[in-house]
Amino acid sequence: MPKHYDRVMEIYREISDLYAALALMGWDQETYMPPKGAASRGRQLATLSGMAHERITSDEMRGALDGARSESLTADEEVNVREISRFSDRAVKIPVGLVKDLAETSSAAIGVWIKARQEDDFPAFAPWVDKLVALQREVAEAVGYEDEPYDALLDEYEPYASTKETAAVFDSIRGPLVDLVQRIADSGVKPRTDFLERNYPVDDQRRMGVMAAERMGFDFEAGRLDISPHPFCTHMGVNDVRMTTRYSETLPMQSFYGVIHEAGHGLYEQGHDPENEGTPRGASVSLGIHESQSRMWENMVGRSRAFWQHFFPEFSAIFPENSADVSEEEVYAAVNEVKPSLIRVEADEITYNLHILLRFEIERGLFTDEYAAGDLSAVWNENMKAFLGIEPPDDRDGVLQDIHWSHGSFGYFPTYTLGNLYAAQFYRAAEREIPDLSERIARGELLPLRDWLRDRIHRPGMTYRAGELVQHVTGEVLSADYFLAYVHDKYSSLYSL
Numbered sequence: 001m002p003k004h005y006d007r008v009m010e011i012y013r014e015i016s017d018l019y020a021a022l023a024l025m026g027w028d029q030e031t032y033m034p035p036k037g038a039a040s041r042g043r044q045l046a047t048l049s050g051m052a053h054e055r056i057t058s059d060e061m062r063g064a065l066d067g068a069r070s071e072s073l074t075a076d077e078e079v080n081v082r083e084i085s086r087f088s089d090r091a092v093k094i095p096v097g098l099v100k101d102l103a104e105t106s107s108a109a110i111g112v113w114i115k116a117r118q119e120d121d122f123p124a125f126a127p128w129v130d131k132l133v134a135l136q137r138e139v140a141e142a143v144g145y146e147d148e149p150y151d152a153l154l155d156e157y158e159p160y161a162s163t164k165e166t167a168a169v170f171d172s173i174r175g176p177l178v179d180l181v182q183r184i185a186d187s188g189v190k191p192r193t194d195f196l197e198r199n200y201p202v203d204d205q206r207r208m209g210v211m212a213a214e215r216m217g218f219d220f221e222a223g224r225l226d227i228s229p230h231p232f233c234t235h236m237g238v239n240d241v242r243m244t245t246r247y248s249e250t251l252p253m254q255s256f257y258g259v260i261h262e263a264g265h266g267l268y269e270q271g272h273d274p275e276n277e278g279t280p281r282g283a284s285v286s287l288g289i290h291e292s293q294s295r296m297w298e299n300m301v302g303r304s305r306a307f308w309q310h311f312f313p314e315f316s317a318i319f320p321e322n323s324a325d326v327s328e329e330e331v332y333a334a335v336n337e338v339k340p341s342l343i344r345v346e347a348d349e350i351t352y353n354l355h356i357l358l359r360f361e362i363e364r365g366l367f368t369d370e371y372a373a374g375d376l377s378a379v380w381n382e383n384m385k386a387f388l389g390i391e392p393p394d395d396r397d398g399v400l401q402d403i404h405w406s407h408g409s410f411g412y413f414p415t416y417t418l419g420n421l422y423a424a425q426f427y428r429a430a431e432r433e434i435p436d437l438s439e440r441i442a443r444g445e446l447l448p449l450r451d452w453l454r455d456r457i458h459r460p461g462m463t464y465r466a467g468e469l470v471q472h473v474t475g476e477v478l479s480a481d482y483f484l485a486y487v488h489d490k491y492s493s494l495y496s497l
């Protein structure tokens with residue numbers, strides 16, 4: 001009998017319940033909490049995360065993990081021990097004082113960032129970036145790394161990934177994407193988008209988003225859709241998955257694709273094995289794999305011609321006046337407009353990756369001492385020009401646009417593009433294995449894809465590390481070729497290249 005293993009899991013389930021409570025309080029903070037609740041909520045979150053940290057680093061947990069490693073375990077049990085050991089090792093290595101310093105510095109930095117952004121004053125924020133980089137460098141030294149400190153930071157979001165390999169994959173897409181964006185600009189083709197600027201009542205937008213999520217197989221008996229300024233998806237368990245979106249009457253596609261994206265995340269959470277709920281075996285692999293699920297639904301499915309064959313009549317029925325002079329083909333072209341823009345979160349599926357590559361290079365450079373924070377505005381603007389051919393008129397819409405660095409979150413950005421690359425490679429495998437996938441999508445049948453994803457990606461939980469999962473599902477290691485082929489095929493036809 002694996003006695004130590006059982007004790008590990010007992011403690012871990014409590015930790016997992018603490019995380020569920022943290023997730024629920026965090027969800028509430030972004031959705032329904034009255035503004036004056038902020039101060040006490042901050043304290044409550046800190047208390048609970050302190051308790052989780054204490055348990056995962058406790059002598060009892062460390063002893064039980066040591067014992068469990070020499071017990072005879074099933075394959076599933078080994079996954080749990082491997083991953084809980086990884087969480088515990090990382091937590092033990094980072095001194096409590098450093099965790100506190102980081103929390104305090106980033107909470108001050110967020111305020112400085114908000115003001116600096118309002119006043120377009122990057123020099124006011126730059127010293128805080130340097131401070132946070134210095135603290136994260138201490139984290140990296142404490143945790144340890146293979147080649148460069150950035151490895152240890154990336155590892156928090158994309159476990160087992162290496163900076164060097166990520167950089168190599170990113171290098172292989174930069175040239176082709178810059179070139180594709182240029183050829184699209186030179187094509188002279190400009191999709192009609194005027195009809196998307198009309199007035200779309202929020203209630204109807206909600207109806208359309210919910211319909212798409214239901215069609216995807218998102219279970220509203222085991223999940224919700226609410227409103228928050230920054231859309232996200234969180235979960236308290238396989239049967240309690242909360243997603244949010246935001247509505248603007250003149251941006252119907254923002255909420256529509258927002259819901260499809262978050263429902264893609266939501267399906268991953270609803271698709272875990274219920275028997276392993278609250279354990280690594282029943283949890284998602286990495287942020288990159290998570291993002292592959294949202295991006296696949298949003299872009300490869302939701303922005304496909306097949307999808308609009310089915311959804312155009314639904315769209316017309318919900319918005320008869322706005323769509324009276326519009327064709328299915330025009331909607332399809334409009335939702336796939338490619339246009340270099342300043343703001344990452346508004347970017348199309350091609351240029352989005354160039355925004356990420358730019359941030360990845362800067363982050364890596366901050367940790368190899370190639371850059372100091374004071375250089376970032378200039379580096380940012382130069383790279384925007386080189387990658388996208390446009391230059392921000394100010395730092396507000398340039399280097400100050402994202403909240404991530406004020407949180408001290410370095411290593412998070414690359415997971416977005418990794419998600420796009422994983423998504424394209426997974427989707428290619430789905431096309432091989434699901435008969436008539438695109439014909440079925442054109443008939444509004446989205447469940448065959450949901451079921452395939454559930455079987456191949458959601459149910460295994462953390463059984464495979466991200467790189468292994470890609471190999472297991474697709475038969476090959478991660479390659480950018482699938483994403484490049486996907487965008488090349490799709491946009492050659494859209495822009496007559």
Ligand code: MG
Nearest residue numbers: 261265291294
């Ligand atoms: Mg996402």
